[in-house]
Amino acid sequence: MAETVEAAAAISNLPAKAYFKALDLLSRGMSDCDYRTAAAAAHARLPNLKDWLSNPDVVQDRLDIRIPELAESGTMMAIMADPMGLSELPDLVQKFKQLADCREATDAHFEDLNLFIRNRRIVRQKSGTLKNGFKEELDIEYGHRAAGLIS
Secondary structure, eight states, X not given: OHHHHXXXXXXXXXXXXXXXXXXXXXXXXXXXXXXXXXXXXXXXXXXXXXXXXXXXXXXXXXXXXXXXXXXXXXXXXXXXXOHHHHHHHHHHHHHOGGGGGGHHHHHHHHHHHHHHHHHHHXXXXXXXXXXXXXXXXXXXXXXXXXXXXXX
């Protein structure tokens, strides 16, 4: 991975090396179920992404980017109750038209934060609640999102 980070950072019009290092930490943290590390890396990536997209050398009108890890970053920050990091996401996706596809997912991360806080409360108060019982406990119509946060 280190060689990939070095090579990608050397190509013009790509984010700074720190972005790729944080992306690597995010991926490893998620793989290892180390959500604290993943959330910290997600938060650390945001300024690098902002700097990159603000760079006038990046051909803005021809740039077609997909940043699935932006959605993963929001989920990690929601799970670790990082409202400061989450609050940066809406500004980021509103400021850069290239991130327009991420707007809906970004808004959903605040719902994730609320659901995760409520999930934790249920686990503390009713520790024997099965995963399929959270929908009723949370009093929500669709339990898929809450179930995903439990997993």
